[in-house]
Structures are given as C-alpha cells and as structure tokens.
Amino acid sequence: MTMSLSDQASPAPGLLAEASGRFVRHRLGMLGALIIGILILVALFGPTLAPYEPDKMHFMSPFSEPTSEFLLGTDDFGRDILSRIMYGARVSLQVGFISVGIAATVGTGLGMIAGYTRRRAIDEAIMRSMDVLLAFPTILLAIAVIAILGKGVTNAMIAIGVVYTPIFARIARGEVLSVKNEEYVQAARALGATDGAILIRHILPNILPPIIVETSLSLSFAILAEAALSFFGLGTQAPDPSWGLMLSESRKFFNNSIWMGIFPGMAIMLTVMGFNFLGDGLRDALDPRMKNVR
Amino acid sequence: MKRIVIALLLVSMLATSSLVSAQEPKEGGTLRAAWQASWESLDPHFASTEASFQILNNVLETLTFFDDDMNLIPWLAESWSRSQDGLVWTFVLREGVTFSNGREMTADDVAWTFNRLVDPATGSGNSWRVGGSSTVIEAVDERTVTFTTESPIATLPASLAANKSVAVLAKECLEDDGTIQVPIGTGPFVISEVEGTTRLVLTARDDYWQAGVPYLDEVVITPITDDAARDLALQGGEVDWIFTISPQNLETLQNDDGVVVELAPRLAYDYFGLNLNKAPFDDVRVRQAIAYAIDREVICQFAFFGLCEPTQGPTGSGTPWYFPYAPYDRDLDKARELLVEAGYAGGFKMEIMTAIGFDETLRGAQVVQQQLAEVGIEVVIDNIEFGEWLDREAAGEFDAFMLSWLGLTDAEDYFYLQHRTGNAYNFTGFSNERFDELVDEGRTLDDFDARYAVYEEANKILVDEAPYIFMYVKAEVKAFAPYVKGFATRSDSAVNFWTVWLDQ
Numbered sequence: 162m163t164m165s166l167s168d169q170a171s172p173a174p175g176l177l178a179e180a181s182g183r184f185v186r187h188r189l190g191m192l193g194a195l196i197i198g199i200l201i202l203v204a205l206f207g208p209t210l211a212p213y214e215p216d217k218m219h220f221m222s223p224f225s226e227p228t229s230e231f232l233l234g235t236d237d238f239g240r241d242i243l244s245r246i247m248y249g250a251r252v253s254l255q256v257g258f259i260s261v262g263i264a265a266t267v268g269t270g271l272g273m274i275a276g277y278t279r280r281r282a283i284d285e286a287i288m289r290s291m292d293v294l295l296a297f298p299t300i301l302l303a304i305a306v307i308a309i310l311g312k313g314v315t316n317a318m319i320a321i322g323v324v325y326t327p328i329f330a331r332i333a334r335g336e337v338l339s340v341k342n343e344e345y346v347q348a349a350r351a352l353g354a355t356d357g358a359i360l361i362r363h364i365l366p367n368i369l370p371p372i373i374v375e376t377s378l379s380l381s382f383a384i385l386a387e388a389a390l391s392f393f394g395l396g397t398q399a400p401d402p403s404w405g406l407m408l409s410e411s412r413k414f415f416n417n418s419i420w421m422g423i424f425p426g427m428a429i430m431l432t433v434m435g436f437n438f439l440g441d442g443l444r445d446a447l448d449p450r451m452k453n454v455r
Numbered sequence: 456m457k458r459i460v461i462a463l464l465l466v467s468m469l470a471t472s473s474l475v476s477a478q479e480p481k482e483g484g485t486l487r488a489a490w491q492a493s494w495e496s497l498d499p500h501f502a503s504t505e506a507s508f509q510i511l512n513n514v515l516e517t518l519t520f521f522d523d524d525m526n527l528i529p530w531l532a533e534s535w536s537r538s539q540d541g542l543v544w545t546f547v548l549r550e551g552v553t554f555s556n557g558r559e560m561t562a563d564d565v566a567w568t569f570n571r572l573v574d575p576a577t578g579s580g581n582s583w584r585v586g587g588s589s590t591v592i593e594a595v596d597e598r599t600v601t602f603t604t605e606s607p608i609a610t611l612p613a614s615l616a617a618n619k620s621v622a623v624l625a626k627e628c629l630e631d632d633g634t635i636q637v638p639i640g641t642g643p644f645v646i647s648e649v650e651g652t653t654r655l656v657l658t659a660r661d662d663y664w665q666a667g668v669p670y671l672d673e674v675v676i677t678p679i680t681d682d683a684a685r686d687l688a689l690q691g692g693e694v695d696w697i698f699t700i701s702p703q704n705l706e707t708l709q710n711d712d713g714v715v716v717e718l719a720p721r722l723a724y725d726y727f728g729l730n731l732n733k734a735p736f737d738d739v740r741v742r743q744a745i746a747y748a749i750d751r752e753v754i755c756q757f758a759f760f761g762l763c764e765p766t767q768g769p770t771g772s773g774t775p776w777y778f779p780y781a782p783y784d785r786d787l788d789k790a791r792e793l794l795v796e797a798g799y800a801g802g803f804k805m806e807i808m809t810a811i812g813f814d815e816t817l818r819g820a821q822v823v824q825q826q827l828a829e830v831g832i833e834v835v836i837d838n839i840e841f842g843e844w845l846d847r848e849a850a851g852e853f854d855a856f857m858l859s860w861l862g863l864t865d866a867e868d869y870f871y872l873q874h875r876t877g878n879a880y881n882f883t884g885f886s887n888e889r890f891d892e893l894v895d896e897g898r899t900l901d902d903f904d905a906r907y908a909v910y911e912e913a914n915k916i917l918v919d920e921a922p923y924i925f926m927y928v929k930a931e932v933k934a935f936a937p938y939v940k941g942f943a944t945r946s947d948s949a950v951n952f953w954t955v956w957l958d959q
Contacts, residue, residue: 216825217825218821218822220756237703237757237818238757238818238822394811398836398838399817399821399836399838400821400836413683413703414703416704417703
C-alpha cells in the first residue's frame with residue numbers, strides 16, 4: 162500500500178521475492194495470513210484439540226451457557242459448541258478449497274482457451290455461456306445446481322465451483338489477450354512450440370498473479386456460500402457440524418441461547434475477513450499495474 | 456419431571472377454562488388466526504393435511520361428532536341404529552339444518568356426498584372410513600340414510616366423526632369438471648375469500664342451526680410456516696391465535712402476559728417404521744434390539760422438548776384405548792444379546808428417513824443415532840422433502856422412516872390401517888395372522904370392554920413384533936391472546952371456532 166516508485170525502480174531481486182517483500186510489509190495482509198494460518202491449524206488438528214466429539218450429546222446439559230466445562234456453551238442437544246466449530250472449520254475449508262479449486266481450474270482453462278484461440282466461434286461459445294452463468298445471482302445459481310444434483314456437501318462444492326467458474330474464465334481470458342502478442346510468446350511460437358506448450362509454459366505463469374488474488378477472494382465467498390447453502394438445509398446435513406448449519410439451527414433458540422448463533426457467526430466472520438485481508442494483501446503485492454511502473 | 460409439569464399445566468388449564476365459561480360471551484369481532492402451513496385442497500374428499508381439515512372443520516359438519524371430551528354425540532344425525540347382522544347402519548337426520556346457500560339438508564345430500572366419496576372414479580383416499588367402494592349409501596326417505604357395508608363395521612358412527620373427509624356437502628358446490636374448489640356445507644362459517652394459499656376468510660352464518668353461535672363475525676386465516684415467526688406474530692399482536700407453537704418457546708410464551716398457552720394430550724404418536732422386507736429388519740430380534748436400545752424419555756425431551764409422553768406402544772394415556780404394556784425399558788445388554796443371537800454381533804449400518812418440515816423427526820433421529828451407536832448400529836440420517844419421503848415410503852425404498860400418526864380417535868385407527876396385512880398404509884410389510892384376525896374382529900364389535908380385550912392382544916403382538924418402534928405421544932399445544940375466550944384445545948387437534956369469542 163505504501164509503496165514508492167523507488168521500490169519498483171530498484172533492480173528486481175526476482176519477481177517472487179519482490180512480491181513477498183511487499184506482502185510482508187502489508188499489515189492487513191499479514192493479519193489475514195495469520196487468521197487463515199490458525200484456521201488451517203485448527204482444521205488439521207481439530208480432532209486432537211477439540212475437547213469433545215462434535216456429535217456427542219450431553220443429555221444432562223443442553224443449552225448450557227459458556228462455562229469452564231463447555232467454553233462456548235452447548236447447543237439444544239447438549240453438544241459442545243467449541244468442538245463443533247473446530248470440526249466445522251474442516252468443512253468450511255474443505256468446501257472452500259475444493260470448490261474454488263474447481264472454479265479456478267475449469268475457469269482458467271476455459272478462459273485461456275477463449276483468449277488464445279484464433280477461432281472466434283470458440284471464443285464466443287465459451288464466453289457467452291460464461292455470461293449466461295454470470296447473469297444469475299450467485300446463491301440462486303448454486304441452489305439451482307443443487308436442485309439438479311441433489312443436496313449434500315459434495316454437491317454444494319460442485320455448485321459453488323460452477324458459480325465461480327465464469328469469474329475465473331473472464332479474468333484468464335482478459336489476461337491472455339493482453340499477453341498473447343508479447344514478444345516472448347511470439348518467440349516461443351517462432352521456435353515451434355505447440356499451442357498447448359505456449360499456453361501452459363509461457364502464458365500461464367505470466368497471468369497467474371490476478372488468478373491467485375481472485376482465488377483468495379473467492380475462498381471467502383465460497384465459505385459464505387457454503388454457510389448459506391447449509392443454512393437453507395442444502396449443504397452439510399445434520400448432525401455433521403457446519404458453521405452455516407449451526408447458525409441455521411441456532412435461529413430457533415436465539416431468544417434464550419444467544420451463544421448458539423454468535424460463535425459460529427463469529428467463526429464465519431473471522432474466516433471471511435481473514436481471506437479478504439489475505440486477498441487484499443496478495444493483490445497489492447502482486448498487482449500487475451505496479452509491476453508495469455517502470 | 457417434565458411430565459409433572461405437563462400434568463400441572465393441564466390442571467391449571469382446566470381450572471382456567473371453567474373460569475372462562477362463567478363469563479357471558481360477547482358477539483362480534485374478527486379473529487386473526489395463523490396457520491402452521493398452507494392449505495392444499497379444500498375438497499374434503501381430497502384434503503389430506505391438518506391445514507386443510509381444520510379450515511373445513513368450521514365450514515362442514517358430520518353426522519356424528521366428538522365433543523371436547525372425546526365423547527361421541529349426535530350432530531347432523533339425531534340418532535342411529537344397527538341391523539341385527541351388523542351390516543346396515545341407519546341414521547336419522549336432524550330437522551331444520553340448512554346449507555350455507557339457504558337450502559335445507561336432506562337425506563339425498565348425505566347419500567350424494569358419500570356416494571361421491573366411495574366412487575372409485577372420484578379416487579378419494581378417504582373412502583376407507585366408510586368401508587370403501589363396496590359400501591352402499593341410500594336415502595330411504597327425506598330424513599333417513601342407510602349405510603350397507605360388505606362386512607360389519609361396528610365403528611362406523613365413530614368413523615363418521617373422525618374428520619371432515621366424511622362431512623356432508625351440498626352438491627351445488629361441484630364444478631363442471633367434477634372438482635370442488637370451495638365446498639358448501641352446513642357449518643357455522645362459510646369460506647368467503649380465498650387468496651391462493653396466503654389468506655382465507657371465514658364469515659359467520661346468521662342462519663346456522665345451533666342457536667347463539669358463532670360469536671365471531673369473521674376469522675381471517677394466514678399461514679406462517681416458520682415456528683419462531685408465528686410465535687412472534689402472536690407476541691407482537693399481529694395475530695390473535697396460532698395453530699401451534701415452537702416447543703422450545705413454551706416457557707417464554709408462558710411467561711408472556713400477552714399469551715395464553717393451552718395443552719392437551721394428543722391422539723397421535725411418533726414412531727419409526729422398519730422395512731421388514733429387508734435384512735436385518737426381517738429378524739424380529741433385530742427389531743427388538745432397536746426397541747431396547749433407545750431411551751424414550753431422552754428422545755421425548757430432545758425431539759420435542761419434553762412436551763410429550765414417552766410410550767412403548769401406539770397409545771398414550773390421553774385415550775381410553777391406552778394399553779400399559781411396556782416391555783422395552785432401555786436395556787443395552789439385552790439389546791446386544793439379541794443382536795448377537797441374530798448374528799449381528801458387530802452391529803450394522805442403517806438409514807433413517809426424516810421429513811423436512813417435521814423438525815421433530817430430524818431431532819428425534821439424531822438422538823436415536825446416538826443411542827443406537829451404543830450397541831454398534833450406525834445410523835445415517837436422510838432428511839428429505841416430504842413429497843420424496845412419501846414416495847420412498849410407498850415404494851419401500853427405505854430402512855426406516857420416522858414420522859407421526861395423527862387424529863387417532865378409535866382403537867382401530869391405531870392398528871388397522873398401518874399394520875394389517877396388505878393394507879394401503881402398511882409400508883413396513885408387517886404380516887401376522889393372529890394380529891389380522893384380531894383387528895378384523897375388532898371392527899365388528901360394539902361393546903367397549905370386548906373391543907378393549909381384542910385390541911389389547913393386538914397391541915401386545917404389535918409391540919412384541921416391533922415393525923414400528925414407538926417413541927412418544929406429543930402434547931397438543933395451542934396459544935392465543937388473553938382476550939380470546941371459549942377455545943377448547945382438544946386431544947384430536949380439532950380447531951373449532953364457533954365457540955370462540957373476543958373479550959374486548
């Protein structure tokens with residue numbers, strides 16, 4: 162954020178090192194990285210860290226307020242909310258990474274083909290179908306996909322992946338268009354490289370930064386989308402813990418047991434905030450416009 | 456503990472309701488009532504949901520009627536008698552009863568209504584209540600109707616009071632295409648406005664045959680499907696009366712001075728049915744092991760927040776057909792032993808279908824899941840749309856289905872439909888020769904004590920064979936504003952507005 166032109170003008174010690182230097186100096190970005198780092202640790206070690214099994218019902222203490230026994234209280238079945246949030250982190254991250262992984266891979270692939278091809282018909286076919294997908298509000302499209310595939314966490318991942326595919330396709334196509342006539346691409350072509358090799362070895366590395374940024378930002382949306390789908394009963398199914406589902410279940414008890422909704426809500430908020438900060442930091446560190454300041 | 460609380464509530468409810476009756480009812484006013492679901496068909500021969508039936512309850516009337524204490528009393532029929540061979544029931548109609556279009560009700564109307572009900576061409580799912588298409592209904596004279604059945608149905612008069620699927624209609628309400636959109640009956644209210652499934656208005660008749668009622672001018676019905684939103688609508692004064700509460704809000708509502716909560720033991724039960732056509736549920740020992748492995752007190756408490764009575768058979772203490780047979784107090788050792796005997800020492804995996812919109816099934820299934828895990832049975836819960844649930848139940852594509860049976864007044868309602876061999880609602884595939892003999896016999900008997908003995912044996916067979924695992928009987932809960940007077944919360948869940956008046 163607080164970068165001076167002299168940073169850019171100094172001889173590059175390598176693009177990656179330069180970018181990571183900028184990222185480390187980006188406070189919010191680092192905060193985001195810290196939050197996400199902690200989250201990943203919780204997801205990985207949740208089963209050993211969690212005080213109870215997430216589904217274990219403590220029939221003697223339903224609706225317990227936060228106490229030393231149950232740090233974040235218990236829900237309507239006497240299940241420990243802290244443990245459920247820790248297990249829920251796995252669900253959220255898993256859904257986030259897999260669905261955005263699908264969107265990034267498929268979207269970038271399609272976008273690169275559309276941007277690189279010399280046949281207008283292929284470009285049009287790909288991008289217009291992406292436009293159709295983009296025309297729908299995201300959650301509505303995800304619900305429509307689930308209506309076709311059936312509910313459940315796996316299908317929720319596919320649905321969210323489908324929803325975010327066009328965004329990646331657009332970015333990738335735009336980037337390819339801007340670099341495909343660069344000298345290094347022409348050089349590669351002159352040396353007899355195939356289209357596939359040019360796309361993967363020469364173009365992809367050069368269009369990666371905006372895609373990385375978009376990936377990070379999409380992760381937060383994907384986690385929100387999973388929470389929303391589970392809230393509607395279409396994603397994760399009871400009794401599995403998912404933050405969205407916990408939030409949905411807590412609604413009925415909100416008058417008397419506010420902690421049932423507050424803590425999963427905070428988990429969602431922190432995670433989304435973390436990914437957004439991380440995405441901001443990455444964008445500022447990798448921003449191509451900055452690179453172009455010569 | 457919870458049961459004591461309920462008992463106290465019931466007592467206090469009785470006390471307050473007798474106080475209320477001392478007051479002089481006031482005429483007029485509009486009651487704003489919130490339903491728990493949208494109505495579907497208003498044709499009584501096709502209605503199948505509570506939401507529809509409870510609207511029809513105030514518009515249509517039956518030959519016989521259950522009063523608020525579940526005694527069978529004359530209604531559109533003044534009296535009835537049965538032939539020696541038990542095959543012919545004769546009903547004598549009340550004089551001076553008019554339909555809401557002003558025309559007097561005659562025996563022809565009764566015959567027309569029931570012939571439409573039993574006609575296979577109509578395709579009503581409710582025709583079994585009078586014995587199905589083989590039953591002959593005839594008008595003997597202006598005021599006399601006979602029902603001639605293929606085999607004796609001793610319970611016909613009670614069956615004719617069961618719900619409004621057996622109410623009397625004026626044939627003028629039949630549309631050209633043979634459907635009924637808005638029925639015309641003899642009841643205290645008429646359906647005066649229907650806005651899709653979002654608003655329905657009942658307007659009081661001034662020529663109703665019972666003198667003095669209804670007190671209200673109008674009832675405006677709107678569905679509010681979300682439990683919490685419905686409770687808030689009552690608390691906020693947006694509506695005066697609600698169909699049911701969210702059980703977890705009981706305490707909050709009771710502590711609210713602006714709300715009166717009433718309870719009654721329901722004539723219904725919650726259960727899960729097993730697929731007897733499929734291993735391992737074809738083995739009675741496995742079914743019994745499941746029955747031993749669950750803790751009904753805990754299920755009642757967590758599935759329905761304790762607003763229920765745990766039971767091991769279908770009947771609860773609120774019906775004269777209560778049978779105290781209860782062999783399945785929780786016994787995990789016994790359950791494991793039975794599983795070992797059946798060859799499932801290592802347990803097995805099973806799926807329980809629950810229905811979206813019936814929250815207590817998903818809640819109950821989660822508790823059952825936890826409890827069965829203790830004997831090595833791994834439960835997977837499949838929470839699906841009710842339509843799909845019904846389809847899969849009918850197609851036999853399930854291990855277990857969880858739901859409830861409602862509106863059970865006669866002993867037969869608890870046993871015959873669901874469990875007799877080959878019956879349309881026998882989805883478990885249960886078949887037991889002695890049980891069939893008993894429930895067939897029960898239909899032909901008049902005398903309560905004789906019938907009680909028959910159904911007691913049938914109940915024992917059913918509980919021992921365990922095609923259904925019975926869990927609990929819910930309490931019927933209604934809530935309304937304190938100025939709503941004269942409403943009776945009934946075991947059969949019937950919503951009767953003609954005795955209601957507004958003290959304001």
